[in-house]
Amino acid sequence: MHIPDGYLDPAWCVATAAVVALYAFAALRRLRGSLTPDRVAAASVLAAAVFAAQMLNWPIPGGTSLHFVGGALAGILFGPWLGFLVLAMVVTTQAVVFHDGGLTTLGANLFNMAVVDVVVGYTVYRAVTGLLGDSRRARLVAAFLAGWLGIAVAGAVAGIEIGLSPSFPYGVEVTLPVMAGWHLLLGLVEGVITALVVDQLYARRSPLVLEAGRLAAQTPA
Secondary structure, X not given: OOOXXXXXXXXXXXXXXXXXXHHHHHHHHHHOOOOOHHHHHHHHHHHHHHHHXXXXXXXXXXXXXXXXXXXXXXXXXXXXXXXXHHHHHHHHHHHHHHOOOOOOOHHHHHHHXXXXXXXXXXXXXXXXXXXXXXXXXHHHHHHHHHHHHHHHHHHXXXXXXXXXXXXXXXXXXXXXXXXXXXXXXXXXHHXXXXXXXXXXXXXXXXXXXXXXXXXXXXXXX
């Protein structure tokens, strides 16, 4: 999911960075005045947990690997605005400190993981719980679908970006099926992890989920 340097041409790099900058500006405006110390602490805890979880990789054929992203989880707990900032901190730190993903492609990686994954996960979770209610079973189903579809859509978008970039030797007819297919499979794991984490946080009435839930509930669908 972390696109390295050299995979995207300059036009893609600039375009995705511009979109992310606009989204970040909108997120900061929407969150103005609502970032209490408790919410900042809760977001920091989740960012640290997602950062650690993203260090676990599943190898796949072709010399690359897949990993847990956590975008849907951030969206479920914090909504699309603060959830974006959580993933942005994680993805940016990985690129700058560990060179996990390129610096020139940071905009694309932020767009895929901090915008697409978070927004899709948040939207799916809200839609499913809106239909099924707020029971434990409904939350499990909603969180699983959010984790699964969030990373699958983000992977497909990454495949489109890479395939349409003249810098990459293979076209979108190759990159899209590969990225979408593998992330549909990984999404099953992501969905299970997301559902179990959400379930445990609610079962234990964790301060993390209680504080995050108040913020997400205030965010318009």
